[in-house]
Amino acid sequence: MSGAKALIKALKREKVEVIFGLPGGAIMPVYDELYNSDIRHILARHEQSAAHMADGYARVSHKAGVCMATSGPGATNLVTGLANAYMDSSPIVAITGQVPVSMIGKDAFQETDIIGISTPITKYNMQPRDPSEIPLAVKKAFYIATTGRPGPVLIDLPKDVQDKSADMVFPNTIEIRGYRPNIQPDPLAIAKAADLLLSAERPIIMSGGGVIIANAFQELQAVAEFLQAPVATTFKGKGSFPENHPLSLGSIGMHGHPEANKLIIEADVLLAVASRFSDRSVGRFDEFIATGIKIIHADIDPSEIEKNLPVHIPIIGDVKVVLTELLKVLIKKAVKKERTIWLKRVEEVKQEFRSKQDFGSNEITAPKIIKKLRELLPIDTIVTTEVGQNQMWASLHFDVIKPGTFFSSTGLGTMGFGFPAAIGAKVACPNVPVVDIAGDGSFGMTANSLATSVLEKIPVIVVILNNGVLGMVAQWQRMFYNRRMMAVNLHNVPDMVKLAEAYGAQGIRVQSMDEFTKAVKLALSSDVTTVIDVIISPEEDVLPFVAPGSALKDMILA
Amino acid sequence: MNRTHIISTIVENKPGVLHKVSNMFRARGFNIDSISVGTTEKNDLSRMTIVINADEQTLKQLVKQLAKLIDVVHVDVLDPQNAIYRELALVKLHATETKSRLEIISYANVFDSKVVDVSPEHITVEITGTPDKIDAFIKIVSPWIKELARTGVTALMRG
Numbered sequence: 012m013s014g015a016k017a018l019i020k021a022l023k024r025e026k027v028e029v030i031f032g033l034p035g036g037a038i039m040p041v042y043d044e045l046y047n048s049d050i051r052h053i054l055a056r057h058e059q060s061a062a063h064m065a066d067g068y069a070r071v072s073h074k075a076g077v078c079m080a081t082s083g084p085g086a087t088n089l090v091t092g093l094a095n096a097y098m099d100s101s102p103i104v105a106i107t108g109q110v111p112v113s114m115i116g117k118d119a120f121q122e123t124d125i126i127g128i129s130t131p132i133t134k135y136n137m138q139p140r141d142p143s144e145i146p147l148a149v150k151k152a153f154y155i156a157t158t159g160r161p162g163p164v165l166i167d168l169p170k171d172v173q174d175k176s177a178d179m180v181f182p183n184t185i186e187i188r189g190y191r192p193n194i195q196p197d198p199l200a201i202a203k204a205a206d207l208l209l210s211a212e213r214p215i216i217m218s219g220g221g222v223i224i225a226n227a228f229q230e231l232q233a234v235a236e237f238l239q240a241p242v243a244t245t246f247k248g249k250g251s252f253p254e255n256h257p258l259s260l261g262s263i264g265m266h267g268h269p270e271a272n273k274l275i276i277e278a279d280v281l282l283a284v285a286s287r288f289s290d291r292s293v294g295r296f297d298e299f300i301a302t303g304i305k306i307i308h309a310d311i312d313p314s315e316i317e318k319n320l321p322v323h324i325p326i327i328g329d330v331k332v333v334l335t336e337l338l339k340v341l342i343k344k345a346v347k348k349e350r351t352i353w354l355k356r357v358e359e360v361k362q363e364f365r366s367k368q369d370f371g372s373n374e375i376t377a378p379k380i381i382k383k384l385r386e387l388l389p390i391d392t393i394v395t396t397e398v399g400q401n402q403m404w405a406s407l408h409f410d411v412i413k414p415g416t417f418f419s420s421t422g423l424g425t426m427g428f429g430f431p432a433a434i435g436a437k438v439a440c441p442n443v444p445v446v447d448i449a450g451d452g453s454f455g456m457t458a459n460s461l462a463t464s465v466l467e468k469i470p471v472i473v474v475i476l477n478n479g480v481l482g483m484v485a486q487w488q489r490m491f492y493n494r495r496m497m498a499v500n501l502h503n504v505p506d507m508v509k510l511a512e513a514y515g516a517q518g519i520r521v522q523s524m525d526e527f528t529k530a531v532k533l534a535l536s537s538d539v540t541t542v543i544d545v546i547i548s549p550e551e552d553v554l555p556f557v558a559p560g561s562a563l564k565d566m567i568l569a
Numbered sequence: 570m571n572r573t574h575i576i577s578t579i580v581e582n583k584p585g586v587l588h589k590v591s592n593m594f595r596a597r598g599f600n601i602d603s604i605s606v607g608t609t610e611k612n613d614l615s616r617m618t619i620v621i622n623a624d625e626q627t628l629k630q631l632v633k634q635l636a637k638l639i640d641v642v643h644v645d646v647l648d649p650q651n652a653i654y655r656e657l658a659l660v661k662l663h664a665t666e667t668k669s670r671l672e673i674i675s676y677a678n679v680f681d682s683k684v685v686d687v688s689p690e691h692i693t694v695e696i697t698g699t700p701d702k703i704d705a706f707i708k709i710v711s712p713w714i715k716e717l718a719r720t721g722v723t724a725l726m727r728g
């Protein structure tokens with residue numbers, strides 16, 4: 012059997028149904044095998060988008076997403092997508108073509124050292140040098156990508172390895188001696204954590220992205236309700252806890268909800284679940300711990316423990332198991348907490364900020380649009396964002412009610428992620444609406460995915476908060492650089508409605524709230540991708556805001 | 570407080586593993602003093618011995634980041650009290666006068682090292698031992714040193 016055939020067979024054995032990719036010389040033997048295969052291939056118009064599509068597919072299906080590219084520029088175009096998936100622990104398997112083994116190292120046409128390039132941005136990578144290695148490589152790739160802390164894995168396949176034949180053995184299981192992803196949490200640590208939580212007066216939970224990955228929503232909610240502890244999520248963890256729940260504080264961080272930022276520094280005990288204590292979430296590390304807060308940190312990745320700040324009780328393990336065990340111990344040790352004083356304070360802070368909320372005086376502002384969008388979308392709608400102000404407005408004003416229906420490029424902050432990722436998510440969940448809350452700059456970066464969504468009949472909705480600028484950069488220039496506006500004006504080019512139409516998609520320009528409502532309703536009932544171009548002021552700031560390098564307590568409110 | 574630590578790791582013996590390890594050090598900003606790589610009793614495993622000067626916190630992170638690498642099978646931090654660790658150095662010394670040459674040879678004897686090459690202009694000494702011992706030797710013969718090559722530490726647990 013040829014290497015290419017073995018690859019397709021191995022992918023089938025991993026239950027791969029779809030590949031996002033774009034072919035070229037060094038991967039043609041594999042594409043030739045795809046011709047005969049029932050695996051669906053979705054043609055991207057740029058390999059970066061193929062990787063983001065695989066990423067979006069993975070985030071909502073909890074299966075690995077697969078993307079494919081040729082050697083050289085095809086492989087390097089994947090790099091942003093790999094880095095993005097790595098930072099956000101998303102399981103994708105990338106397959107790249109490579110020049111024939113005999114040409115490697117000779118600077119052959121379209122040769123690039125993608126193994127070297129991708130090493131720091133993949134969980135693992137491999138370059139089989141003999142076709143017989145392919146079945147095991149594929150097994151390994153899927154196993155590593157989807158277990159433990161998930162992440163991207165790359166397989167680089169020299170062209171002659173795809174062409175040559177060998178006897179193939181397809182393994183059913185795999186063991187890797189340097190990789191043991193199933194760590195059982197230490198019962199002693201859980202007992203200590205339970206004691207600390209029960210003795211706390213002002214406990215708070217910070218729920219991170221890992222809760223979504225681990226599908227631990229119910230467990231999290233049960234622990235929160237038992238402890239009567241308010242829950243703040245990180246931005247990556249947004250939607251790990253229903254944002255309309257009385258204990259929900261929304262997300263913390265640079266553009267977090269002010270009540271979350273305020274209350275987390277008033278708390279005495281923090282239960283951090285699968286969060287990596289990013290600077291964007293907790294601000295300055297030294298100031299964060301100077302509050303005297305006692306930290307319990309549960310994470311599946313031991314290297315996250317004390318990477319950024321010291322913790323009192325580390326618990327290593329799958330957070331779904333950790334939370335289940337923790338709840339059992341809590342129930343054994345105590346009855347459900349009544350917590351009148353702390354919860355009264357929580358309510359007070361929430362009300363204080365909610366009464367101060369100002370959605371701006373213009374007919375259309377970003378917060379108004381996003382609030383309205385929430386009202387109009389069914390609760391199972393999958394929502395993603397681009398990067399910049401649009402993303403932060405979504406963080407602040409879009410309440411995720413059904414856990415796991417929101418994701419964004421949070422670690423890398425990749426402009427252009429949202430739209431192709433929405434397409435990938437729609438492929439995984441064809442029966443729910445998928446919406447990308449976008450900025451004009453970001454959308455422009457991967458707008459050619461319109462071709463994919465139209466031709467492959469993968470309809471998604473893009474709501475562009477079109478301020479005509481690289482808004483987040485403009486905001487920083489207004490706030491920190493004395494309004495010296497440099498390289499931020501996009502001049503409303505291109506015309507987003509015409510752009511959508513050029514690809515055969517539906518484009519609607521919106522200049523009032525009424526028009527917006529109509530447009531969203533039309534989009535929801537359409538079977539073609541719809542771009543809703545909402546014109547907003549270039550001068551709007553996202554507030555509140557914790558400036559980079561400062562502490563949560565120094566949040567700028569207005 | 571910074572201290573010298575010896576980390577002994579067992580890794581898969583295959584192409585690219587050294588790159589993965591050293592690249593992780595660079596990407597995460599760990600500064601290593603030395604790294605030595607060689608085979609073990611098993612063909613498909615290599616041992617990397619890494620020496621780092623770091624505080625406890627950094628050491629802990631480094632060990633976790635190493636263990637996280639899929640091709641790293643095992644990581645041990647060796648307690649110097651409980652480990653045998655050795656380094657080898659080749660020291661080429663420039664000496665033409667008899668007095669210097671005799672002096673060098675007597676130092677070599679004191680340090681239990683071997684003269685491995687002699688020419689009219691140079692004497693080359695091979696010395697094995699703990700890094701401290703090699704440091705001491707180098708210090709004493711420093712006026713004559715022309716070239717120096719150290720291997721970095723390799724180590725095993727006692728017992």
Ligand SMILES: Cc1ncc(C[n+]2csc(CCOP(=O)(O)OP(=O)(O)O)c2C)c(N)n1
Nearest residue numbers: 399400401424426450451452453481482483
């Ligand atoms: C690929 C990439 N390049 C540059 C940046 C830096 N950056 C962050 S936000 C932003 C502006 C985004 O503009 P737009 O998509 O219009 O969103 P807005 O902030 O206006 O809502 C830029 C340039 C980035 N995050 N990603």
Ligand SMILES: [Mg+2]
Nearest residue numbers: 450451480482
């Ligand atoms: Mg913009």
